Amino acid sequence: MTSVCEPLVRVQAGDFDLATEARRLTDGRRDVGAIVSFTGLCRDEDGRLEALELEHYPGMAEAEIGRIADEAAQRWPLSGLSVIHRFGRIAPGENIVLVVAASPHRRAAFEAADFLMDYLKSRAPFWKKEHAAGETEAGWVEAKDRDQEDMKRWER
Template identity: 85%
Template structure:
């Protein structure tokens, strides 16, 4: 049975444990689960919040497209991608990738591929809000773009 990725773009928080349980519960073909949870940093104490904006429908479709590519490239038994939007305070969750497979390598590589995509090309606009300052829009770094290049065929 082919893996059908689950993609959510949401304002609310998520539960890592619930998402892992959803992908593995009662299954005997899962030998590995790799998770990545991205958190909002405080940037050395200067950041009050990160604000993420998106076009509803567009973000889900693009993340769904790349998740389907991952499911086609690696033999996954399950894949979940959750990305939050709105105002997120330091220490709060931003993104979750859960990749399940029969063997570890596929799960590791699929999760790594998805995070490189999310960091460099996901259709979100990010604004950093520092204490006492107007928000500043930020873009993907050159390092983020370089990381994505290794997956190009």
Template identity: 60%
Template sequence: MAVRVQHEDFDIGAEVDRLTEGRTDVGAVVTFTGRVRGEEGQIAALTLEHYPGMTEVELERIETEAHKRWPLQATLIVHRIGELHAGENVVLVITASAHRQAAFEAASFLMDYLKTKAPFWKKQTAASGEETWVEARDSDESAARRWR
């Protein structure tokens, strides 16, 4: 299990290789990468803020919960902070298991949590310069309810 909150970008392939290196018990690896959408030129930037220390502890807690629910060999959550622009990576979730179903379900569980409950604050800057705070969408909340 591993959690990182960082300004720097990540290399998806390198992260998968590190997580699974030397592992012969892993039969399935699922990755999800979230990226900043440009909304057809309407969005100039997305700024992500967090509470250092508290955020990492909370992400570790939900990662532990995923390991309790599914037979996972390894997981990784990488979430970027700071100002990000259209096309840049925001979040990476990797789940590894002996079988695909556990890896897929755990990845969905982790992403639903990250979209609705993780302690990150997102501010969107429009091309016009107008800034607005981003709230969780009803569709994200609805998706997360299936895990309760």
């Protein structure tokens, strides 16, 4: 199935606003029946985490996220799709990632957003350091087996 949307992908240091991004996908459109969004936030890990630092290779991160978003746009009938991922130092409670999927039908929007998050967690080229409260050295975050397991349900 082909999609009428061209995904928007941004990798940025600054914050984003869900309402603004959702409105961008719906303004002037009458074919949108559902918008599903996911916002990932930085956790404080029970008070242990002072900040999360995300690093990436500019150009490479956008290209890979774009590839994943294009695949979602081909798999589901979407009228709009946005993926925004932040980098830099992010404090607990702050936004990290936003996925907004718009479609004539709710199921497609839910599945596309879920698919994107599973692939972003496992394939997007970001490296994370945890800055623990009271520590001077940051530690790299290892990939989780669960993220790889989650992707398996999308295999064709």
